[in-house]
Structure formats: C-alpha cells, structure tokens
Amino acid sequence: MNDTDKKLVDDILCGGTARQKAIKEIYLWQDLRGKVISFVRQNSGNEADGQDVYQEGIIILDRNIREKKYRGDSTLSLYLFATCRFIWMNQLRKNQRLNLEADATTMDSPVEETPELTFIAKEKRAILKQLLSQLGEKCQKILELWQLSYSMTEIAKAMNLKNEKMARKSKYRCQQALMKIIKSRDGWQDDLR
Amino acid sequence: MEKLYENIENYLLGKLTAAERHSFEKRMDNEADLKEEVDAFRIARNVVEHNIADKLRDDFQTWDREVTPKKEAKVVRLRRRYRLAAIAASAILVLFTFWYNANQQYNSNSLALSIYDMDELVSVRGHTSGDTALKYGEAAMQASNYPAAITHFLTVETTEEAYPDAQFMLANTYFLAGQLSKSQTTLEPLLQSDNILLKEKSEWLMVLSLLKNGQKSSAKFQVLLNRIAANENHSFYPKAIKLKEILSGFWVKLVK
Numbered sequence: 001m002n003d004t005d006k007k008l009v010d011d012i013l014c015g016g017t018a019r020q021k022a023i024k025e026i027y028l029w030q031d032l033r034g035k036v037i038s039f040v041r042q043n044s045g046n047e048a049d050g051q052d053v054y055q056e057g058i059i060i061l062d063r064n065i066r067e068k069k070y071r072g073d074s075t076l077s078l079y080l081f082a083t084c085r086f087i088w089m090n091q092l093r094k095n096q097r098l099n100l101e102a103d104a105t106t107m108d109s110p111v112e113e114t115p116e117l118t119f120i121a122k123e124k125r126a127i128l129k130q131l132l133s134q135l136g137e138k139c140q141k142i143l144e145l146w147q148l149s150y151s152m153t154e155i156a157k158a159m160n161l162k163n164e165k166m167a168r169k170s171k172y173r174c175q176q177a178l179m180k181i182i183k184s185r186d187g188w189q190d191d192l193r
Numbered sequence: 194m195e196k197l198y199e200n201i202e203n204y205l206l207g208k209l210t211a212a213e214r215h216s217f218e219k220r221m222d223n224e225a226d227l228k229e230e231v232d233a234f235r236i237a238r239n240v241v242e243h244n245i246a247d248k249l250r251d252d253f254q255t256w257d258r259e260v261t262p263k264k265e266a267k268v269v270r271l272r273r274r275y276r277l278a279a280i281a282a283s284a285i286l287v288l289f290t291f292w293y294n295a296n297q298q299y300n301s302n303s304l305a306l307s308i309y310d311m312d313e314l315v316s317v318r319g320h321t322s323g324d325t326a327l328k329y330g331e332a333a334m335q336a337s338n339y340p341a342a343i344t345h346f347l348t349v350e351t352t353e354e355a356y357p358d359a360q361f362m363l364a365n366t367y368f369l370a371g372q373l374s375k376s377q378t379t380l381e382p383l384l385q386s387d388n389i390l391l392k393e394k395s396e397w398l399m400v401l402s403l404l405k406n407g408q409k410s411s412a413k414f415q416v417l418l419n420r421i422a423a424n425e426n427h428s429f430y431p432k433a434i435k436l437k438e439i440l441s442g443f444w445v446k447l448v449k
Contacts, residue, residue, distance in 0.1 A: 020252065023249065023252070024252070024256055027252075027253060027256055028256065028260065030329065030333050030338055030341030030342075030344070030345070031340060031341050031344055033329070034329075034341060034344035034345050034348060035344070037325075037326070037345075037348055038344075038348050041348060041350070047324075047325035047326055047348070048325060051325060055249075055250065055253050058249070058253075059246045059249055059250075062245075062249065063242055063245075063246075067206055067207075068206065068207070069207075124239075125243055128239060128240045128243040129243060129247075131240050132240050132241070132243065132244055140241075140244060143237075143241045144241055144244055144245055146241075147238065147241050147242065147245065148245065172194075172195045172198065175198055175234075175237065176194070178237045178240060178241075179230075179233045179234065179237055182233050182236050182237060182240070183229075183233055188233070188236070189229070189232055
C-alpha cells in the first residue's frame, strides 16, 4: 500500500473528522469519478447513474475498510473503480439489460483485489430505516460509533457515559434492543437476509 | 449473551481463526437458535450501516455544493445582455490598457490571458442531457484542475444536446491549460455553428487562442479579428475594437 493510500485508510479507521476528511478527499477525485461515469455511460447508463454508482462505491469502500475487507493489495483508486464497476454490472444484471457474454468480458479486467460487496439493495433500505427509527437516538449513536471503530473509552467520552465499562454495557443493551426489534418483524428472515 | 454477540461479530467480521470459524459454523449447522442469532445480528449491522451510509450521502451533497460554482448559469438566449456585458468589458479593457502600459507587459500570452473572461464565455446551461458533466467539468476548470475538467467534458457524447457546449468548454479548458493547438482544433467546427451566440463566442476564443499562441501576425488571426471588429452586431465587437487599438499601440509594437 502506498503512503497516500495508507494515510487515507488509517484516517478512515480512526473515525470522526479524520474519516470524514479522508472520504471527502476520495469523493473529490475528479479523474476517477470521470472514469466511473464514462464506464457507466458506455454500458447503458447515464451521468446520473454514474454519479450514483460513484457514491455507492465510496460507501462500500468506507465499510470495507472499516471491516478490514480491503487488504491493500491494490491501490484505493483501482479498488474503488472495480467496486463501482461491480455495482453497475450487478445493477445491469438485475435489470436484465446485459447478456452474459458481455459481462464476462468486462469482469475480466485486471483487478488485483476483488471488492467484497455488502451492497444494501435500495428496496431494503426503507425497511432498515423503519427498524432503526424504533431504536432510541442514543442507542443509534452508540451503535454507529461502535461500527465506526470507536473504542469504548471514546464512546464513553462522546456519549457522556461514566466510563468504559458503562459504554460496553450500553452498547450491549442497544444491540439487544435492535435484535429484538428485528425479530419482532414478521418474516424478517425472508425480507432482510 | 454478551459474549455470544462478541463471537457473532468476530465471525461476521472474519476475525476468527480458521479452526474457530469451522467450529462456529458447525455449531450453526446444529443449533437453529444460533443460526437465527447470526442472521439477526447481520441485519442489525446492516441497519446501523444504512444510517452511516445515509449520513455519507448527505455529506456528498454538501461537498458537491462546495465544488459547484456559486453562480448558477442560465440558458443564454439574451444577446442583448451579451452586448451590455461586452460594453462593460470594453471599459475594463481601457483600464487594462493603462495597467498594461504601466507594467510594460505587452507580450501576446499575457495580453490574451488578461482579456480572457471566463464568466463571459462559460455560461451556457439548460440541456435535456449532459448537464452533469458540464457542471463537474466547469467546477474542475474553475478550480484549475484542467485534466479532470477535460475528462468530464469528453464524456459528453456527440448525440447529446449539451455536446456543442461541452466542446466549447473543452476548448476553453485547453486554452487555459496552454494546449492551444487542441483548443483551436476543438473550436474549428464550432465556428460553423448555427447557434449564433456559440459561434460568436467561439470566434472570440479563437482570436484569443491565436493571440496567446503568438499568431497575431497570421492571416487567420487578422481576418477573424477584422471580421468581428467590422460587425457592430457581433457580441464581441467592442472588445475586438479595443484589442485592435491595443495591438496597434506603441507598447505592443515595442515588445513585438
């Protein structure tokens, strides 16, 4: 991993404003954004599709970095481009606008590291939002900080909790509450899996 | 239960060793409750990630607004407005002349760059397609990120309504980046445009491009400048007249 990429990855893992600045820097890579838009346009999409794909690509990149799924085998820009390409190809496949032959050709492009897609489909987003809204704001924030790799000490400080132990306890209770909300939804295993 | 959540999270994030993973998966095969907990936990993480992603989407919009030029361009159908702008610009040219004399910088490059007015030339919007590329390209151009601007403008295809404007913006970017041959090549087809405003702007940019490239003695430059300066209805007539005056002035001849 080169120094620039390493700094960006470290900043994303750090969370808070460092993460936000790093993501902003990536988001404003105009050359790569142009490349993604060109790719989408050349494959039955338009500019707006290209912009959406670039944004979704960054959301996935951010998550994959935090969940250590990005291993640094390829540069961030190459990884992000590959992610965006996969997102668009998946979308096309879903729309049945692509024949398999063309797909195979495009997917053969040289990418050292294959992005793991934990892409949340648009139709599921509304349900997820509704589930989250049933959770208190404090719990939402605690779980968000936890998934943004904050330590228990940092969570305690950010949420005005007495100490690390209290933070851990709160996080557990919030996880329990969210699990309960999810399981109370009829057919959750079919709708949301 | 807390320990179970920790195990599930470690499993989902790939933090278990191969042996631990294998054992965990074997347990899942035999214990339906555990399998259900893992499924619910995976969804719980997605719920929180959905929230994180939504916040990022808001950030994207904010960042886009930051890089988009504040001045929203309008569809320019108002030739009269251009005339007024050109008259106002000619007044600026007079001031420029004084400044120029004082600084004794009568070389073609600085003269062309001083006369060049991005706001006056780059202000066309309102197409059915291709506007996003124009917007991002223009933002990159104004931020002096010429390679990115060129990439954006080149993404607009010939079939799109915005194509002629994208080509004109591209010519502007090449001009600013000092790639004058490319700027002139891009402008050539636009000189024949049916869109009178685009045609006149292209003619003026061509004049500036030739000037910047040290071609002020060329027949092409002379013919084009004289043609604009002889047409009172041309949007850049006042500027052309003023440019002719400057070029025939003492200081320009001195540095020739």
